[in-house]
Amino acid sequence: MTVTEQSGSCAGCGVKLQSSDKEKSGYIPVSAAERTPAICQRCFRIKNYNEASSITIDQDDFLRLLGGIANTDSLVVHIVDLFDFEGSVISGLQRFVGNNPVLLVVNKIDLLPRAVNHNRILNWVQQQAKEAGLKTVEVVLCSAKRNIGFDRVVDAIEYYRRGRNVYVVGATNVGKSTLINRIIHDYSDLDAELTTSRYPGTTLDAVHIPLDDGKSIIDTPGIVYSHRMTEIVPRSVLQAILPDKPIKPLVYQLNEQQTMYVGALARFDFVSGERQSFTLYISNGLEVHRTKLERADELWADHKGVLLSPPTAEELADMPAWTRHSLRIPRGGEYDVFVSGLGWMRVNGMTGALVDVYLPKGIKVHVRRALI
Structure with missing residues (x-):
């Protein structure tokens, strides 16, 4: 299988080339x-x-x-x-x-x-x-x-x-x-x-x-x-959330009524269940902050866009407001909580759990069989 030359269109993106309007696709001087x-x-x-x-x-x-x-x-x-x-x-x-x-x-x-x-x-x-x-x-x-x-x-x-x-x-x-x-x-x-x-x-x-x-x-x-996080974040944030090297799993032992923030992109509340571990598979460029559920709203109000980032406070203003998703993790199986365009959280306990996930409106989230 070999490739041959072609002409008439942009060799990079395929659009028809034109030299009359700089504002339209295909412009070439x-x-x-x-x-x-x-x-x-x-x-x-x-x-x-x-x-x-x-x-x-x-x-x-x-x-x-x-x-x-x-x-x-x-x-x-x-x-x-x-x-x-x-x-x-x-x-x-x-x-x-x-x-x-x-x-x-x-x-x-x-x-x-x-x-x-x-x-x-x-x-x-x-x-x-x-x-x-x-x-x-x-x-x-x-x-x-x-x-x-x-x-x-x-x-x-x-x-x-x-x-x-x-x-x-x-x-x-x-x-x-x-x-x-x-x-x-x-x-x-x-x-x-x-x-x-x-x-x-x-x-x-x-x-x-x-x-x-x-x-x-x-x-x-x-x-x-548009249900992917990569499509709704500012372009300056893409480099942080798109991994370019092997992911280093982050393991957290949580009691119920504890919360994890992934920057200012997502919030995971362990609402109820036995003490167990959760593993986050996300880009190595993102930071996770853990707190008690009773303090989660206060942490967000005081530190969104600064300690909890990316995105910045200004960038958050241009993103959809968060909505809550209540997810029941079944007992006796291996499951992930998957967030499109961001990664997933593996629930390791196999004892069941109730998890609330807060995300920008429209982002796909669901429970699936564990990938790893």
Whole structure:
């Protein structure tokens, strides 16, 4: 499988290039239009200055693009983020892709603690995918960034595509462009690179990467799910909540009526239950503060945005107000309290518990079978 050159669109994000309006997507100065590969000014600034842009794809356009896959004869590669599995699975993907085979690529396996059993993780993913209604030909665990399982991803794509086009789909920040860049760099001499960053919505249109047999790998824009913490926090906070190295689990022994704050992003109240331990799997860049439940409101009022941060007090003012979720942890099993885009808390006691979780309104939270 080798890649060939293409022109006419931005080599970074796929949008059609234009030199007439700086405020619209695809703008490229006339002086830069003859460069090879040609990239729009937005991608240039992301690549060279890590600068964000407010230009994003319209979600109706994305759904039309995704819906067109069902009318093709293609392999669909659905990339999800293991750290945010439920938050990054495309809801109802099967109805968009029709009868086309789906290869499920689970990225960012490198973020889990090194001692984790990958076979257990694979079994967990397969069960979660089944419950989500996904029909997959194979599940591959990988880290495009750390080159873990990457050869198997490439081999699986080549095996299952069988001379067809390949559509790569996924939510924002799951690593689609990073994975495709690995294919470009490792399996071709093409002097091009998709734009990657921590900012949502980096890819604005379908990016066609021609293969030597006349077919293409098509990188689609990442769908933006507002139920993920990564989509509602200020961009300055993304680096703190998106882990880039193996997570160091944080274990806390709690009595009932104790509270844990994760910065100013989440609050966990252990309302009732036997004394037990809780393990937080969150980015190493976040700080946790523990207090008694009776003092939790006072701590928030006095220290939100300062001791309890990120975000800052000013940034909190632009975020949705918190809402409370009361969750009952069943007895006799291994369970996580999962927060989309932030991480999860494993309940270790197996004796049951009542937990209240406070989060910005709209963020997905639920109890699931323990991942680790």
